[in-house]
Amino acid sequence: MLFSYLPIFILILLVAGFALATLFVSHALGPRRPTQAKLAPYECGIDPVGSARERFSVKFYLVAMLFIIFDIEIVFLYPWAVILSSLRLFGLIEMIVFLGILLIGLLYVWRRGGLEWTT
Amino acid sequence: MSQAGGPILSTLIVLPLLGVLLLTIVDGAREGLIKRLALAVSGLDLLLSLIVYVRFDPAQAGMQFVERASWIPSIGSSYFLGVDGISLPLLLLTTFLTPIAILASFSGIASRVKAYMICMLLLLSGMIGVFVALDLVLFYVFWEGMLIPMYFLIGVWGGPRRIYATLKFVLFTMAGSVLMLLAMIALAFLHQESTGQLTFDLLELIGGSISYGTQLWLFAAFGLAFAIKVPMFPFHTWLPDAHVEAPTAGSVLLAGVLLKMGTYGFLRFALPLFPEAAVAFTPLISALAVIGILYGALVAMVQDDLKRLIAYSSVSHLGFVMLGIFAMNVQAVEGSILQMVNHGLSTGALFLLIGMIYERRHTRMIEEFGGLSRTLPRFALCFLVVTMSSIGLPGLNGFVGEFLILTGTFRVHKGFAVIATLGVILAAVYMLWMWQRVMWGKSRRAENLTLNDIGCREMAILVPIILLILWIGLNPNPLLRRMDASVIHLLDGMRIAATSEVQIPPSPPFVKGGWGDLVRSAN
Amino acid sequence: MTATVPLSAYLILSAVLFVIGVIGVLIRRNVLVIFMAIELMLNAVNLTFVAFSRFLHSMDGQIIVLFVMAVAAAEVAVGLAIIIALHRNKESLNVDEINLLKG
Amino acid sequence: MELVLPQIDWAPFAPLIPVAIGGLTTLVTDLFLPPGRKYLIAILSLMAIAASILISIGLWGPILGSDLEMVRYGIHDAVVLDRFSLFFYLVLGLVSMLTILLSMGHLDTAAADQGEYYSLVLFSTLGMMLMAAGGDLIVIFLGLETFSLALYTLAGFWRTDLRSNESALKYLLLGAFASAFFLYGIALIYGATGTTMLRQIAAFLADGHPPAPLFMIGGGLLLVGFGFKIASVPFHMWAPDVYEGAPTSVTAFMIAGTKAAAFAAFLRVFLLALPALHVQWSMAIWVLAVLTMTVGNLVALVQDNIKRMLAYSSIAHAGYLLVALVAGGSSGVASILFYLVAYALMNLGAFAVIIALQGNEQERLLLTDYAGLGWQRPVLAACMAIFMFSLAGIPPTAGFMGKLYIFSAALEGHYLGLAVIGVLNSVISVYFYLRVIVIMYMSEAASPRPLVPASVAAVLAVVMSVLGTLHLGLFPAGLLDLARQSIAAVAG
């Protein structure tokens, strides 16, 4: 089991090594002549206004929340999908109930305007 | 159902509740109607209780008018009512005093009449329940439930410090009684262990074999609850507060009936259930009773508030009752029961009288009065009779009770009896001194000279009590005769239950007959 | 090549993670960090379940982990919603400053 | 891989289904209802609960038969159908129904979203029912989480009210924290016994396996988790803040429902799976009970916000319930069941009065706001007084009978000390319950409170609760018999 992942680990080491090495090489080779203007945040050439860490639209949070819920539902779908052929009708009904509830949730969010990006 | 054709005791309890229901649907603004309805209901209850009195069979020692119905079978509790010679006088006292208290409230209570009358009727129902319940749980339900209307009576219609007084009253009572509840449960389980039957039936539980050590604990728990209610000497501090703050009718019922529940509790429950422990506790309780007699009297002497004075006199009087109960012979116990009734009548009447004068002058301070006998002759006369009754003047009811108690006690605890006699003298001192300051001498306030004497309604309140005072004083036998069998039964039962190491004093031969016989038998 | 890692190692690891989560909840003041610490606790428990599942040769533990994950996700969603609602009304995520209700 | 499909017995799920469907339907219906007809949602949810109650009643006799110890299982042990479950289905149905009724007056114009609210109430009820009927620790956990998640949201339902936000946040953080402990306990028990099914755990231990340290720790962690949910000291710190900040109707629901569900599961786990730990648990719970009662009552003495006072009172009541748990035996368990019903009635009743008095206006919850109410609103105030007397345990009310059973169970189990501490505590409690009455009847309002027309639904809830409270106080035998029948399958 674990053994089949060995190549992946080697690959990860390889890629990570490559990435770090590249970083290091570019760090070593590139020139460094920092100026105040160069190090300031880029705002199309004018002086930066305020901090970048300000509040952003609440919609992003909403998407995050919806994602978590639906993503976890999908987690349940995968094992079911693999063995659906053996589960037959039983599995089908179970999942239709499950997906039905999910759809009601989606419908609810939809009607409530949770999916509108513009207000 | 021994004699009666119907469940008369339940009717006694339920009738006031029906009255409550009736009152709730009456418009609160129609005060006259409400007052008359309440009076009618309580009067009806009085009539019913007179039927009980008439039909009561004095020869029977056991419970009469018994009603029994299944209530909570799983914990062995049933709806079990009955009356015997011990509870009958108190039952009558209750039904007699309540209409009077209601009548007395016609003028004293100006606001929230409807709620007031509802409370009075609830209280009536609860008080009757306490005296007729023969199942421990049922008794407890009435015992505690009755607190609710009393709590409102003091708290809503009371004097300036009513909230403090009412909370103190409830908390003191609760503190004692919850332990009693535990003791009741423990008793039932102990009984179950020995007999295999879980029951809260008082008659079943009496005579059970409980070890001496356990009896002491259980008796202590019961005793504490009752002693607080009586109230006995160290637990009495709630009483003056409650009395002073309560409205007149509240005081009447509090002094007249509620305090008797404590002494009744001792007789009905603590003694027969735990005879050996009762004997063991006798010295302590008798001593406390005597201390209470003297302490109450001495403190009463220095009061300048009439109500507070009467309140402390109650502590003293109930000391007599306790002393008599723990003498455990027939004279003393019957004297105690009689004295309970007497105290209810005389103290109730005193509170009524004080209420009447308070309605006129809005003060109860002794120093405010003086020379009232000239302006209020009828009032003064009534006051005199009642005061004499309270002191124990021969020919009035108080004398009979105290005499029986003292002679009964003298047989067994000479020392206590002698000291207690001192209490009688002190009572005469503080009562007469009070009467003198209020009724004689010069009036210290101009208002006193222009007061109206008591009118017809007020006479109607007082006359029945005074008649009863005289009747019991001159002919106590009808009442005493009804007690005999039950009291003897009670004391015999204790004697049988007690083992050799503790001794219930033997009863002297009891002579039946008229007033003369009674005095002879005491010698 | 398949060296067996003893069960105790997994259990100790998950216990340590759990305790780190507990400490995080107790000493950190930022709501989001506390929230993450709670998630850490849940995942530590998941590790325990999986380890036991493997050790006991029973699938139950792994299925339970799925349930727990779903629950944790729901908790996150609800939690985020609550935190946002709070943040809109009061611009602070420090639990010491969220003290309108006297504790 | 050979797949064995589980045998499914649908009967155990039957009472759950209408609640679940109701939860979904209310959510969807709300989306399509015009604003003027939103009250239909509450009606719909009431119907769902009523259906569940009817099914439970139907299951009681005909399906379970005359054998009191009859048990049926859903999928494996996931959901157990016995009289114990049914009893709690009924209790929770009652709680839910009263909650919906008292919410109807509370929500109308409070800018609340009706569909979500009732849907969450129903889902929360579903979770509670699942927890009460779970025969597997994981199902119990799922039930717990289901209702907790719904309650977190409900606690923060007044989104623009900072106090509501704060309540939700505190509930969430501490609730999730407690859940993690609970779950860890399950994990350790799973590790020690190889299963999470209560029956199999019991069988494992009965098989002669001594409880391993792992198992003991697991049991302890479960205790911590339950302790949090029933708000027992020292795991109670969330309760007052949460109860105070949440919308009043939600507080009522939480106080009554959570406790019933948590105790149901507590009892089942305690009695069915962990009798091996009885001695250790009893000692621990003894301490918890004493602490809970005492701290709850003492702190309640000094509260001047009525919700907060009731919150501490609910902590104290958890203590009384723990007394019965320590006492154990069939009397102890039956008394818990009885007390939970009484407790639900009197608490929901008290909250219904609070709501009926305030309608949907700005919350006026200081005790002093109730001054003079006894005469302004005689009927509601009288009901409030009855609930207070009941909470204080003064007869003839349900609260008294409940305490009577609990303390008699404690004495039957020879826990005299516990019983004495318990009754003394109830004397302390009399003080603060009576204070409410003192304020209502015996003090004058500084500025007379404007009269809010009480909503019919809230008044209905009040009346139902009062009748229930008095009925149980006067004729407790029926419910007690029911409780005794209900525990036959669990406590033997």
Add this chain to the structure above:
Amino acid sequence: MPEGTFLVLMVAKIAVVFGLMLLSVAYMTWLERKILSDIQVRLGPMRVGPHGLLQPIADGLKLLFKEEIVPQAADRTLYLLAPVLALVPAFISFAVIPFGDRIRLFGQSIDLVIADVNIGLLYVFGVASLGIYGIVLGGWASNNKYALLGGLRASAQMISYELSLSLSVVGVVMLSQSLSLVQIVDAQARVWFIVLQPIGFIIFLICAVAEINRAPFDLPEAETELVAGFHVEYSSMKFAMYFMAEYANMITVSAMATTLFLGGWRGPWLPPVVWFLIKLYLFIFLFIWLRGTLPRFRYDQLMRFGWKVLLPIALVNIMVTAVFVALR
């Protein structure tokens, strides 16, 4: 097979695949520029080498020698780490995709897949979604408004489309009864899943484009709105790494589309590896073509499309497929 040989073969496979990936990534930039210029009727890079063939190498060298700038306000650690976080997942997700049938070489039987794990599909999704951290953290660590907004948009977009992406392949899983990519390819021996799952395929394709932030879903780096989005502050090799990650992701999703819907390496006459490469580059061409043809979505259109169109369709697709599979 002796362990030593096995290890050598494994390392060799890894090295070859990694090398080819790097090379492909480099030359895909050239390819893209060439194709785009053809579409736009211009020449594209011509100067460095014949037809600009050496352009990618020149670009690489140039970036390597560029000045490294770390903005003052940035979170230094995260700023440096973010590109690595983007790059690594992009390159390792290919590991489980079979690029050819089993071959015999030097007397050894070799699977043409780096690692055949039984949950290959989950592995790809899992690892690929890690890449989002590189983008969002890079955007956040730069401490620049454009970068932050770009990062947020990227994450919102990617998680939105990831749902439909994951749902679109559930049908495939149902049909193949496995999560191993090798077995999924085997299951397509008779008929490619594109035939059985046409809707799934289309959804997959759309979501794939969105996942790798390619036009018309390239909002996170939309020049006209956000300058360059999340990597506005990045320069030199760190910038290059984001670039490489994007192209590596293109390869991965193309390979996934091939494997899941087009029968992987299967095909007549030609050797399997060749078939695989043909299909792979078909998709890559498609992606470039899309870029040359389609205008960019507006952000609200993009989100609405994902949640209101793709997600419901994907769910319905699953239900329909499930009915067929269960009742077959």
